[in-house]
Amino acid sequence: MPTENIPTERLDNLAREAVVTVFDSMVGEDVTWKERSCLIENPEGDLLTSLPIADGLYAIVVSWVGDASGKVMLVLPKAAAERFALKLFDLPSLDWLEGDSEEALQDTLGELGNMMVGLVKGGLTKWYPNLALTTPKVLKNRRMKVDTAAMCFRSQYTFEGFGSQLMIDFCCE
Numbered sequence: 641m642p643t644e645n646i647p648t649e650r651l652d653n654l655a656r657e658a659v660v661t662v663f664d665s666m667v668g669e670d671v672t673w674k675e676r677s678c679l680i681e682n683p684e685g686d687l688l689t690s691l692p693i694a695d696g697l698y699a700i701v702v703s704w705v706g707d708a709s710g711k712v713m714l715v716l717p718k719a720a721a722e723r724f725a726l727k728l729f730d731l732p733s734l735d736w737l738e739g740d741s742e743e744a745l746q747d748t749l750g751e752l753g754n755m756m757v758g759l760v761k762g763g764l765t766k767w768y769p770n771l772a773l774t775t776p777k778v779l780k781n782r783r784m785k786v787d788t789a790a791m792c793f794r795s796q797y798t799f800e801g802f803g804s805q806l807m808i809d810f811c812c813e
Contacts, residue, residue, distance in 0.1 A: 645767050648793070652676065655712070655797050655810045658759040662752065663801055667727035671801035679794040687796040688783070691805045693717050698746075699783035700753035702776045704761050707768035710793075710812035712757045715783055720802040721749055750776040760810070783809075 656673050663669045677685035691697065696718035703711040716724075725748045726732070753776040761771050793812040798805050 646764070650763070651793055651810065651812070652795065652797075654760045654763040655795070655808050657763070658712075658756045659714075659797070659799055659806070659808055661759060662756045663724075666752065666755065667724060669724070669727065669801055671799045671806065674798040674800055674805070677796045679796060680791060685796075687798050687807050688715060690798060691715065691717060691807055695719060696781050697721075697783070698749055699779040700749050700776055701779065701783075702753045702757035703774040704757065704764070704771045705774065706771040708764065708771065708812065710810070712753075712760055712811075713783060713809040714753060714756060715807040715809065716802075717804050720804040720806060721745065723802040724748070724752065746778040746780075749778045753778070 660671055660673075663671045675687060675690075677687050679685060693715075698716055698718065698721045700714045701711055703709065722745065725745050728748055729744075754773065757773055757776075761773060764771060790813050791811050793810070795810050797808045797810070799808070800806075
């Protein structure tokens with residue numbers, strides 16, 4: 641996807657708007673933008689090291705294909721992922737869920753990814769009208785490797801929400 645067709649500021653705003661809108665509309669959580677790092681200009685600027693992930697993390701990856709291709713990966717600490725699910729289900733504990741609470745958590749995070757990347761995709765259709773989303777991948781305690789050599793745009797954004805740092809990795813080929 642040649643970013644010269646889309647202003648970089650618009651891509652940045654799409655990422656920020658998607659995160660703020662989805663967390664507010666799904667669970668009423670205010671998230672605030674903290675920092676941006678362009679990994680095309682500075683490959684060593686990976687913001688993942690700033691996340692409190694010692695107790696584990698989840699990475700939700702959704703891609704789009706069609707007139708353009710790219711992906712968005714939301715990385716959040718395990719505690720923030722669990723707080724998101726608790727607020728969505730309005731429960732005091734994931735143990736209150738029937739069945740496998742880990743499966744319910746991963747399904748919930750997949751839906752979070754779908755909604756967030758759906759907003760990004762909607763913002764891209766002005767330039768690329770034929771786009772489709774892939775099924776979300778929810779990775780536990782790992783994240784997807786991204787080959788920046790194939791990317792023309794890759795930026796990471798950190799946000800504060802659920803008392804923790806969250807990160808969006810936004811890539812376009």
